[in-house]
Amino acid sequence: MQLLDLFRQITGQDYTGVIDTNPGMSPVDVSGLEVRDLYRGLRGEDVRALQVLLINHNAGPKALELQRVTATGFFVGYTEEALIEYQEQYKITPATGYFGSSTRAHMKEIGLSGLWW
Helix, strand or coil, X not given: CCHHHHHHHHHCCCCCCCCCCCCCCCCCCCCCCCCCCECCCCECHHHHHHHHHHHHHCCCHHHHHHHHHCCCCEXXXXXXXXXXXXXXXXXXXXXXXXXXXXXHHHHHHCCCCCCCC
């Protein structure tokens, strides 16, 4: 079953033609959202913002898979795998797919914007 089919089944919504799968997606406005660590099972605009950053700034195979399913706002396997790939690429330890203070600080340090800085 395709991921979008699963979302359709869970939410009852048809995402066809609504989700932008183009690389170079526009950053998500997270101003006003509470700062929180992100991990598998969460959903929200902050998760979508992380997905956009991973799609736009990571050219590895896992990021390309995430790009294929696009930034949905659901932190599932594709997001976790792309985040682990990013963490490994930049030697952020531990590379667990958990978006916390270490990964956030690294992204801020290298000049990425989009998640509370």
